[in-house]
Amino acid sequence: MKLSEIRATLREIQVLPVKTLGQNFLHDQNLARWIVNQAELTADDYVVEIGPGLGALTKLMLEKGARVLAIEKDTRLANFLRERLGHPRLEVMNTDALKFDGRVLFSHRRVKLLGNLPYNVSSALLLKFLTYPSPISLWLCMLQNEMALRLSAMPSTHDYGFLTLRVQLQHCVQYLRTIPATVFFPKPDVDSALVRILPRDPFELPARDDELLAKLIRYGFSQRRKQLRKLLRVHVTNWHRAASTLGFDPKARAEELSLLQWIGLANYVAPPVYSETTAMKNELFPIVDKNDRILRYAQRSDVHGNNLRHRAVHILIFSQADEVYLQQRSRGKDRHPLKWDSSAAGHVGARESYDEAARRELKEELGVNVPLKGISKLPASERTDQEFIWLYGGEIRGNPTPNRSEIETGAFFPPAVVDGWVTTRPEDFAPGFLECWKVYRKNKPANCDTFT
Ligand code: SAM
DSSP: OOHHHHHHHHHHTTOOOOGGGTOOEEOOHHHHHHHHHTTOOOTTEEEEEEOOTTTTTHHHHHHTTOEEEEEESOHHHHHHHHHHHOOTTEEEEESOGGGOOGGGGGGSSEEEEEEEOOGGGHHHHHHHHTOSSOSEEEEEEEEEHHHHHHHTOOTTSTTOSHHHHHHHTTEEEEEEEEEOGGGEESOOSSOEEEEEEEEOOTTSSOOOOHHHHHHHHHHHHHTTTSBHHHHTTTTOSSHHHHHHHHTOOTTOBGGGSOHHHHHHHHHHHOOOOOSOOHHHHTOEEEEEOTTSOEEEEEEHHHHHHTTOOEEEEEEEEEOTTSOEEEEEEOTTOSSSTTOEEOSEEEEOOTTOOHHHHHHHHHHHHHOOOOOOEEEEEEOOOGGGTTEEEEEEEEEOSSOOOOOTTTEEEEEEEOHHHHHHHHHHOGGGBOHHHHHHHHHHHHHSOTTOOOOO
16 A cells, blocks of 8 residues: 555544554555565465554465465454455454464464564564464564564674574574665654564474573573673583583673573583483383284384384373363474374383373373273274374363473364364374374264363
8 A cells, every 4th residue: 555545544444543553554565565575475375464454465465375364453454454355365353463372373284474563562472473382384574673683683792682592492583674664654763674584493403491491591681791600600510611511701691602502501501301211212012913912022112113013092181171282292202203192192011001001191291190081992003103092081170290301392272273283284293193183083073072
């Protein structure tokens, strides 16, 4: 829209731009086209647009063939968009994007997020939609220039800080260009910038304890001008050895350490622990015949290396709101690292029944002890990695406490979202879970999610 059209439209729909909603509308059409081109949209893309306003970017995204979910807080603008842009590939949601349930995005194949974010809530919005793990494969955001500089900052610069590291830990941030205040109506007080954010390959950076890392970084930047050795004295024993091992000046301040050095420091304090120890690798499992009768016992490496038939349990835990808890397997697992899986799962041990194994796994992985019911038994096949699986279900109040050495992360999901997710991106899941979910859904129709 040209400036004159924006003024006329706002008059027509009786909207006076509201500062608290960051209502500054883009009126440079060439720039709008250039911005949308940076997202490289195709008809396969599902775009979440935050704050579409009068649709300056929305229209162009639809022209590229993408499906667009436009989330607009201002009811008058949401209604305007529905009426003027009404398009089969556009859904306008009149809500606060901060309240949007991002889990539903997991059921779309290629999700991109685009937005000229309202200034006053841009950092909250960004952090909400950058939460790891996420199905979003690209974020293209117009932000206040100052914030864009902080997100994309390099070590030893004024803008490098806690926010930089927090975002760059999971993402690569590219500062694309400055956008002058003059291209907006009304003209804001400061310039903006466009940033492109891409998720990092989860194996790119060394494994670490993210909570500890965040704690060290927060302390480190709590007094920017102070040397780290003073700020982190309590946490890091033998600071000089840490500095020489990690290759930084012992007198360094927080802003002088690169992301890799920060990770190194966290791992120097406490390396992450993964539970697949030598003892576990030598653990014995029953090897069974095609009727699940025990033939002999073998070690984990033998079982997996030679594709021997064995036994496993999967447990689906439901919240009182009938949402199912899925875990993302730890990056340290020898099988299917970082894949999504049942709430808890594991092998049946040498002297264990299926029921005993289910109770043990649930306690070990989620710290949960609730009554379980058998849902179904799955036959051993290639799709279950040659496991006979007993699938169980149970319900908990509150949240489980995932064992960090086994589980990267986890969350409750509405079963309908899981249905969409397993269909659009089956590669996100451990194969055994896909089989279990199929069986669970066959036994429980889609409109009856409660497990009891
Ligand atoms: N995309 C349009 C453009 O570039 O011309 C408008 C961008 S304007 C900077 C920000 C838009 O976000 C406004 O339409 C405003 O009403 C909307 N908005 C503000 N807060 C919001 C929120 N919490 N959730 C969703 N939309 C919001």
